[in-house]
Amino acid sequence: MKTVGLITEYNPFHNGHLHHLRESRRIAGATVAVAVMSGHFLQRGEPALIDKWRRTRMALAAGVDVVVELPFAWACNSAPVFAAGAVRCLDALGGVDALCFGSEGGSLAPLQKAAELLSRKRDHIEKETRRRLRQGVTYPAARAQVVAELADEETANLLAGPNNILGIAYLKALAQFDSPIRPLTLERIGAGYHDQQASGRIASATGIRAMLAKGEGVADYLPHESATVLTDAWLEGLCVDPEQLYRQLATVILRNPARLAEIYQVEHGLEKRLVEAARGCGEIGELVAAVKSRQLTRTRIQRVLCYVLLDVERALMKRTLASGPLYLHLLGCSERGRSWLAHTRQRRSLPLVQNFSRIHATLKRRYGADAVCYEEARRQLEMEERATQLYALLLKRRPLGSLQRDYLHDAVTV
Template sequence: MKTVGLIVEYNPLHNGHAFHYQESKKSSGADYTIAVMSGQFLQRGEPAMADKWARAEMALRMGVDLVIELPVAFSTQPAEWFAYGAVSALEATGVVDSLCFGSESGDIGWLQDIAAVMHDEPAAFHALLQEELKLGLPYPAAYGRAIARQMPGIDPAELAKPNNTLGLHYLIALKRLGSRIEPLTVTRQKSDYNQIAITDQAIASATALRHILFERGSLGELAPYVPEGTMQVLKRETAAGRAPIQWECYAKPLLLQLLHHSAAQLAELHEVTEGLEHRIKRVLPSLSQGSAGADAVPIVQQLISLLKTKRYTRTKLQRMLLRILLNQSKEQLSPAVLAQGVPYLRVLGFSSAGRTLLKRMKQTAKVPILTNVNAGLEPSPLLLMDIQATSVYALGFQQATEREWFRDYYEPPVQITLP
């Protein structure tokens, strides 16, 4: 009985994801699938367009057997820690035989060569990385260039492609954890990760689909590009005022945090680095310029534009603003904390086959399995952060209720029985 692991966001789940799911089962020969899925907030520092239970349901309707939440402590990190947390969750189940990820190259060999060298970051590489960073490059670009200098023949442009980058860090995480999970890759099909233009009749990127929703407000236009189960869930969540969610839904609570904290207090929060706390305080008074009328620029978009430089990518700034919104400190998310991996496996949903997996995991799992946060265990600090993230996420709904603010305490795992 083989099980393949997937690391996903499904924001939203589309036909490209369905292709990856099918190819993952085929290439691994797996009987079961486990998806480790980001919760309410995602790797690029954005809120999910629909909440974690809705996206878990999309996954189960597609055929995934068990959905486990990637804690917010990891789900909004740069590639290294995002990958480490997700792989540690798959490893902690004790039942996963393989990990299949999407990549632009479709070739795992060269990524494994890099991982073999980079999993312990040689001192010479660290020196090269610092040299690249001193040129004012964003960290991802500096990292790729430093690897190309460390390992001549590696194309930094190829490595910089988002899925290739994540794939490399999955491989590095497997080595750092001493995992026996076999890595596999599937070539990304017909649309790039950040491609807004749609060039195929059935496959479009999640970025393009979110663009349709947020810019045109047209849910129906998504139908050719997503499974029927995704459309049903999105229609229900939209009708309930719980989707689609975007950064601007949190403009007021974010501003409250920015105005309430002093520069010194902001500097204590995760991702607020290199004096960005002072830059934030300097640009805040400029937010009133051009913020009214039909041509208004949304507040969060304005703020990111004012903060952005060559050094700081939009993604870096979004992650920083998210940590400020959630009030998460450097101490809470220190490397020492993250290096321990996930301290629990939070179950978001399962099928009838997933129930079988859970029975096995009771014997094999290396950390507690949580189907109910009131299970009597002392809450992990990371679990408390997940609960808080759900409460903040609900502030973006049209009319959030007290139950939705504290939904982690009430909501059981989604259960789907497929025909």
């Protein structure tokens, strides 16, 4: 069975995602579609609108066959780290033939050229970018200037597209890990990644979330099952409450300011700015705006706030990223997906678990002879547990057992 891999967030699954899924299958000639999907916290440093199992149900209803979770350490991180974790998960599954991602232009060659340049000249680009940052240039503009000098404006302009940025990161990761997976790309259609205005029946996930916040209808922009799942969650109070997010963050920041200096990516005096902002702001948007600077983008600050919320130590995160994912968490599968998982079982390089109730025994069987590897796998597991627990505290309503759902919730099936 030819298989196409997708790297996703589905926050929520909308008509643009449906187009991407169908076209990816078509151009890859694939029977099976496998998605690596972020869990409860996303690449831009935001909690997901609804939980990972409801988003999995949306994906399976639309035709995805297997959904595996991208662990927090990679899901809530920069584009290169996000891409590296997702590619390693796809590789570990075994049997994935192609990776298809969206891009602003829909052409692979320019992205491959940019990926090769960014890899080959990485040290020079980082050095020159830092020099421009000290001159007051924003990070995106500084990097674009350096790339334009090394290549041309066309290559530099690719870095302005959020889908291109991720696509280039996927290509670099495929090369870095010598992956046998073949890259494919297709042009993103309709509303842009950050657009809040819809284009026809396609709206970006950002736009859909903005419409929901204003009480506007979004059913026209979602497949039927996605609209049903999202509406039910919204009415039941099972969506994230921004006010609760701010209260949790302000409490953590102000309770132990000295602890902030040990948190991943809190550096260069950022801890002092976070404390000052938490004392003077009244909601999450104000806090981010108060800390934002030319050198610190809004997205990076949002990710830092997630690390603060989950108490992610710098040393722990560095060890985790160095080791790579050490298990695969199956969030859901279709009947065809179950067949594919059985067919590719011998090719998987990491243990696959449906929930965490028996994961400790699974990890001991796999890594018992390697105490260092087992301890690292256990730490990754604990980070995921905290992510689910903290996410549950951000909901408008907290159902019984929601803090332990990684242990209680089996993989979604259709």
